[in-house]
Amino acid sequence: MSMPGEVSGVKTEPMLSVRELSVSFIQYARGxxxxxxxxxxxxxxxxxxxxVVAVVGSSGSGKSLLAHAVLGILPGNAIVSGDMQFGGExxxxxxxxxxxxxxxxxxxxSVNYLDPLMKVGAQVKAAVKQGSKREVQQKIFKRYxxxxxxxxxxxxxxxxxxxxxxxxxxxxxxxxxxxxxxxPTPGLHPAVVKETLHHLRELSDEGRAVMLITHDIKAALExxxxxxxxYAGTTLETANVADFSGxxxxxxxxxxxxLWKALPQNDFVSLPGFQPASGELPQGCLFAPRCHMFKDLCxxxxxxERSLRGGKVRCHYAT
Amino acid sequence: xxxTGFLIFVxxxxxxxxxxxxxxxxxxxxxxxxxxxxxVQSYIGADAMVVGPEQRENxxxxxxxxxxxxxxxxxxxxxxLQGDFGTSMIFRRPVLTVIGERFMASLMLMGLAWxxxxxxxxxxxxxxxxxxxxxxxxxxxxxxxxxxSTPTFWLGLLLLxxxxxxxxxxxxxxxxxxxxxxxxxxxxxxxxxxxLPALTLSILGVANVALHTRQKLIDVLNSEYVLxxxxxxxxxxxxxxxxxxxxIALPAVTLQFASLSELFGGSVLxxxxxxxxxxxxxxxxxxxxxxxxxxxxxVIFSAMFVFSGNLIADIIYRLVDPRIxxxxxxx
Amino acid sequence: xxxxxxxxxxxxxxxxxxxKGMNLRTKTLISIGLTVVLLMLIIAGNFTLSADNxxxxxxxxxxxxxxxxxxxxxxLGRDMFTRTVKGxxxxxxxxxxxxxxxxxxxLVLGISxxxxxxxxxxxxxxxxxxxxxxxxLVIIILIAFAMGGGIRGVIVGVAVTHWxxxxxxxxxxxxxxxxxxxxxxxxxxxxxxxxxxxxxxLPHLAPQFFIGLILLFPHAILHEAGISFLGFGLSPETxxxxxxxxxxxxxxxxGMWWLAFFPGLALLVMVRSFDILGSNLxxxxxxxxxxx
Numbered sequence: 001m002s003m004p005g006e007v008s009g010v011k012t013e014p015m016l017s018v019r020e021l022s023v024s025f026i027q028y029a030r031g032x033x034x035x036x037x038x039x040x041x042x043x044x045x046x047x048x049x050x051x052v053v054a055v056v057g058s059s060g061s062g063k064s065l066l067a068h069a070v071l072g073i074l075p076g077n078a079i080v081s082g083d084m085q086f087g088g089e090x091x092x093x094x095x096x097x098x099x100x101x102x103x104x105x106x107x108x109x110s111v112n113y114l115d116p117l118m119k120v121g122a123q124v125k126a127a128v129k130q131g132s133k134r135e136v137q138q139k140i141f142k143r144y145x146x147x148x149x150x151x152x153x154x155x156x157x158x159x160x161x162x163x164x165x166x167x168x169x170x171x172x173x174x175x176x177x178x179x180x181x182x183x184p185t186p187g188l189h190p191a192v193v194k195e196t197l198h199h200l201r202e203l204s205d206e207g208r209a210v211m212l213i214t215h216d217i218k219a220a221l222e223x224x225x226x227x228x229x230x231y232a233g234t235t236l237e238t239a240n241v242a243d244f245s246g247x248x249x250x251x252x253x254x255x256x257x258x259l260w261k262a263l264p265q266n267d268f269v270s271l272p273g274f275q276p277a278s279g280e281l282p283q284g285c286l287f288a289p290r291c292h293m294f295k296d297l298c299x300x301x302x303x304x305e306r307s308l309r310g311g312k313v314r315c316h317y318a319t
Numbered sequence: 320x321x322x323t324g325f326l327i328f329v330x331x332x333x334x335x336x337x338x339x340x341x342x343x344x345x346x347x348x349x350x351x352x353x354x355x356x357x358x359v360q361s362y363i364g365a366d367a368m369v370v371g372p373e374q375r376e377n378x379x380x381x382x383x384x385x386x387x388x389x390x391x392x393x394x395x396x397x398x399x400l401q402g403d404f405g406t407s408m409i410f411r412r413p414v415l416t417v418i419g420e421r422f423m424a425s426l427m428l429m430g431l432a433w434x435x436x437x438x439x440x441x442x443x444x445x446x447x448x449x450x451x452x453x454x455x456x457x458x459x460x461x462x463x464x465x466x467x468s469t470p471t472f473w474l475g476l477l478l479l480x481x482x483x484x485x486x487x488x489x490x491x492x493x494x495x496x497x498x499x500x501x502x503x504x505x506x507x508x509x510x511x512x513x514x515l516p517a518l519t520l521s522i523l524g525v526a527n528v529a530l531h532t533r534q535k536l537i538d539v540l541n542s543e544y545v546l547x548x549x550x551x552x553x554x555x556x557x558x559x560x561x562x563x564x565x566x567i568a569l570p571a572v573t574l575q576f577a578s579l580s581e582l583f584g585g586s587v588l589x590x591x592x593x594x595x596x597x598x599x600x601x602x603x604x605x606x607x608x609x610x611x612x613x614x615x616x617x618v619i620f621s622a623m624f625v626f627s628g629n630l631i632a633d634i635i636y637r638l639v640d641p642r643i644x645x646x647x648x649x650x
Numbered sequence: 651x652x653x654x655x656x657x658x659x660x661x662x663x664x665x666x667x668x669x670k671g672m673n674l675r676t677k678t679l680i681s682i683g684l685t686v687v688l689l690m691l692i693i694a695g696n697f698t699l700s701a702d703n704x705x706x707x708x709x710x711x712x713x714x715x716x717x718x719x720x721x722x723x724x725x726l727g728r729d730m731f732t733r734t735v736k737g738x739x740x741x742x743x744x745x746x747x748x749x750x751x752x753x754x755x756x757l758v759l760g761i762s763x764x765x766x767x768x769x770x771x772x773x774x775x776x777x778x779x780x781x782x783x784x785x786x787l788v789i790i791i792l793i794a795f796a797m798g799g800g801i802r803g804v805i806v807g808v809a810v811t812h813w814x815x816x817x818x819x820x821x822x823x824x825x826x827x828x829x830x831x832x833x834x835x836x837x838x839x840x841x842x843x844x845x846x847x848x849x850x851x852l853p854h855l856a857p858q859f860f861i862g863l864i865l866l867f868p869h870a871i872l873h874e875a876g877i878s879f880l881g882f883g884l885s886p887e888t889x890x891x892x893x894x895x896x897x898x899x900x901x902x903x904x905g906m907w908w909l910a911f912f913p914g915l916a917l918l919v920m921v922r923s924f925d926i927l928g929s930n931l932x933x934x935x936x937x938x939x940x941x942x
Contacts, residue, residue, distance in 0.1 A: 034673060073549045075541075076452075101552025113547040116642060117565045126561055127551040154641045170551065339780055347792055355798035468922040470872055472879045473895060473914030480907045584787035588876055592899070603880050606791040618792055622784045 013088050015178050015209040016047040016070065021082035023065050023074065027279075037278045039065050040233045043082075044305050044312070047178065047209040052201060054212045054220035056259075057230030058275060063213045064109075066230075067180045070211075071106060072096030086178070102129055105176035107200070109183040111163040114155040120166050121151020128173045140169045144199070161192045168199045179203050180211045185219065197223045217259060229256045232276050232286040235305075238312040252313035255287050285316070293317050325637065332633065336626045340619060347618045348395060352388045356609040395615075404619075405612035409604060414616035417601060422620070425590070425597030427509075429582050431517040436524030437575045443525060444532025444571075449559060451537055459529065466526040471585050475519045475592035482515060489515055516589040523585060524578075531574050535567045569639055576635070579628035583621055678930045685927040692742065692920060695735040703732035715908050722908035725901060733894060734913045738920055740890040744805060745871035751809035752870065753816060753863040757855075760820030764828065774821070778814040786811045790873060794882040804883035808870050816862040823858055827851055857935050865928035868921045875917055891917045 023040040039062040047053050057063050068074045070084060072093050084091040086099065100106075114123055124140065125133040141151065144165040150158075158166065164184070171179055181200055185193040197212075201223050204210040214220055220227055221244055228235045237253035244251065248260040258271040273290040282288055288298040297316050305314045398405065404414035447459040483489045489511060539545060539562060548558050587599035594600070598617065605613040637643050707727035715722040721730035763774035781789070790807035797803035827833060827850065836846050878884040878892025886893055891913050898909035 028674060033675065068546075068550075071550050073546060097552070100550055106547065106550035108543065108547050108550070110543075113543045115544040115548075115562050115565065117640070118562070126548075126553070126557075129552065156642050170547075173551075335779075336783075339776075339783055342780060343784065350792055350796035354796045356795065464925065465918070465922060468868055468872070468925055469918050470875050470879075470895075470914060470921075472876060472892075473910065473917065476895060476899065476902065476910040476914065480902060480910065484902055484905060484907070580782070580785045583785040584876075587785070587787050587791075588879070591880055602788060602791060606795045607881055609795070614792065614795065618784060618788055621788045625783055625785065 014046040015049050017085045018045045019083045024079045039278050043234045045228050049209050050207055051225040052204045052210040053226045054224035055228045055230050056217050056220050059215050062233050063230050064182050067182045102174040104178045105171035107171045107181035107184050111155050124170050127170050140172050144169050164196045178209045182213045236314050252308050252318045253315050254291050348392050351611050404616040407613040408610040409608050414612050418620050421598040421601045429586050432520030435521040440525040440528030441532050441571050443529040447533045448536035463526040463530050471588040472592050475589050478515050516593040516595050519589045520585050532571050535570050539566045573632035576628045576632035580625045678934050681930045685923040688923050692738050696739040699732045703729040721912035734916045737889050737891040737894050741871050744874045745867050748805045748808035749866040749870040752812040756813040756816035760817040763821045764824035790877050808873050861931050867924040
């Protein structure tokens with residue numbers, strides 16, 4: 001059984017470690033009633049060099065905010081608590097601002113993340129912090145087989161595959177040790193999805209830690225080492241990819257098991273009910289309303305994260 | 320191919336404008352023909368006592384006022400098409416000549432205000448958006464909203480009180496000799512009369528651009544591409560210069576061009592306060608004294624003025640925005 | 651669009667800092683309360699201030715502002731405060747009638763454009779282009795002239811020029827409502843047009859219409875004041891603020907600044923109040939739209 005961090009048998013320090021992260025916002029509804037939206041609560045995750053960790057959860061569950069919190073680019077009204085460390089040192093907002101775009105790189109989800117009025121070559125160049133901007137940009141374009149004339153194109157002129165490569169390319173301008181990819185493959189042609197994920201895998205094989213935020217569990221299983229199952233603003237389970245096999249009995253949390261069973265190649269049975277909205281979280285366990293193992297304790301107390309069989313789980317009764 | 324697309328676009332716009340102008344002309348003509356104000360009386364003006372009934376009839380016949388409205392509309396329209404807007408009753412000169420002269424004076428006034436308010440408003444809008452939520456932002460917003468509720472002529476009166484009455488830096492109204500025309504007045508003199516009305520219009524014109532620019536820049540700052548720029552380590556300054564200006568300059572310029580209508584309206588009031596001999600003042604005189612040919616001419620001219628602004632705005636967009644420019648080239 | 655909803659959350663954020671320590675809802679309600687009280691005071695002033703204050707009294711003519719005559723007196727010894735309050739009421743009345751007519755035009759044309767098919771829609775759009783294509787003041791002067799001056803000319807002129815923006819809002823609102831699921835369902839269920847209109851459309855449109863009407867006031871009143879100032883429409887017998895300011899011009903050179911300063915300031919405050927009232931109601935009713 002391989003423990004996380006035991007890359008080629010050597011125990012290494014985590015590149016990124018997030019503990020008990022919470023993010024909330026104040027929001028106004030009709031009639032200007034104020035409500036506090038807790039979008040992420042008590043989330044913990046660790047990333048080691050050379051691995052791809054997929055954060056998997058359904059759309060709109062606030063996964064992106066995890067990426068923004070690590071980068072320190074949450075909007076000003078966000079209330080953040082918890083502890084984040086990068087390379088063994090606490091990630092202060094000052095450190096975040098120097099690490100962004102250098103040691104921590106970000107791959108966004110769509111071409112909307114490119115300035116519509118700026119040529120893409122210039123946009124990649126703008127991200128270069130060290131060395132000759134022109135040389136770095138040309139080297140990266142070459143690596144991703146982007147034609148020379150592509151740098152003079154505007155984002156709206158890019159094909160889906162080209163846009164993808166440009167977005168990944170932009171993450172490589174510095175000497176990133178951690179790459180965070182936020183839904184890098186929504187609504188893309190399968191070949192392009194494959195290519196993009198392959199690029200990300202390459203980056204981790206070169207020794208970087210890659211956080212792949214996605215709702216596509218199938219793709220995650222194919223390219224990631226570990227999977228963090230994200231639900232209602234927190235991680236219910238962190239498992240090795242190998243645990244997702246057979247009847248799913250190696251998995252720890254009932255939700256992960258349900259996710260696994262819902263896949264087309266398995267039972268293809270989806271779990272009834274909905275993920276609770278961030279304004280209406282249950283008091284106790286977040287998953288309790290949909291859980292078949294539900295007991296009274298689940299209603300009263302939110303379970304803490306604990307280690308179990310080489311993974312992590314947030315459930316009172318998981319074995 | 321790109322040129323043809325452009326020409327089709329422009330001619331389409333012009334055609335639409337011509338139809339609107341035609342409708343506007345008929346509508347305006349119908350309106351003035353309904354007016355109970357007797358144009359003959361307006362023509363005679365102060366000489367009313369010495370003009371007998373036969374003379375009145377002669378005058379009416381001279382202006383064609385004795386014919387039925389439809390016939391008058393026809394002959395007026397036919398003359399319009401030949402570029403003949405008729406003769407102004409109060410200035411006793413061709414309408415086009417009057418409009419041309421007056422417009423040149425107004426153009427200086429409006430142009431100055433247009434440039435100053437545009438630059439100042441743009442700058443204020445950027446400052447407010449970059450410091451969104453700060454006291455500075457609130458101050459700029461309050462200033463702009465207050466301006467939007469400020470009567471143009473009242474602001475003009477205030478400037479007049481402060482700079483002309485109290486400080487005595489500028490003459491109080493009617494300073495251009497009656498009937499004084501461009502060539503009789505020195506450049507320095509003209510500037511002196513230009514400053515206060517231009518200042519009035521500039522101060523008021525700021526609000527629109529500033530608020531618009533502020534909102535646009537806030538939208539840009541909340542955009543996904545700025546999020547990416549920040550994620551890649553761009554400072555706020557870099558964000559503004561790399562992405563902000565690029566994305567807000569075009570909307571601001573086009574907004575300025577598209578707001579000529581308000582500028583014209585403002586200049587009517589400002590010219591009245593400062594007795595500035597421009598087109599706005601002529602509009603008021605034409606309306607008050609029943610100078611039908613001049614009034615109709617100004618209605619049509621002002622519509623063309625507004626249309627030109629909108630057309631220029633559209634053209635700039637097509638020429639500058641790569642999404643439209645390149646889209647046209649490739650398709 | 652961002653799936654995370656970041657941009658939306660960020661938008662709401664700034665209000666929080668703006669009203670430090672105070673809930674936005676409380677702040678909005680206070681703004682609404684204050685402006686309503688102010689406007690009520692202006693109207694009440696019209697009835698409580700005695701007409702004697704504005705009868706000619708040469709003994710106190712040309713007085714600067716004092717405790718007795720807050721806004722000073724004019725060349726006939728009339729109290730400028732009383733004149734201003736009464737002038738505001740005239741402007742208010744004219745502005746209200748004009749805005750109301752304008753809002754009704756907007757309602758009719760907006761709904762027609764959204765429901766009576768492409769042709770009518772095209773016609774309404776064309777009319778909007780027509781009325782936005784000429785400076786408002788020029789159209790109002792033209793109409794005032796056509797109607798031979800007088801208060802009617804001002805009302806018609808202002809009413810005819812101010813509907814386009816509200817018509818657009820109503821058109822968009824109705825279009826959106828028409829495609830809304832529950833209306834589609836109601837149609838499928840065979841509910842009559844009238845039933846749908848009264849049960850579904852009106853409850854949604856009524857607040858839009860009402861707020862749109864309030865937001866028309868400021869523009870209407872400013873244009874009314876402008877056109878009166880220029881000498882069209884209202885006569886010296888109906889001394890609206892525009893007339894008072896226009897008359898004051900003759901006395902400016904003598905240094906009687908209060909003749910122009912206070913009436914104009916009062917007009918500014920009243921116009922701004924309506925603006926604050928309208929935008930706060932909009933904020934309360936529909937915070938998302940208010941942001942635009």
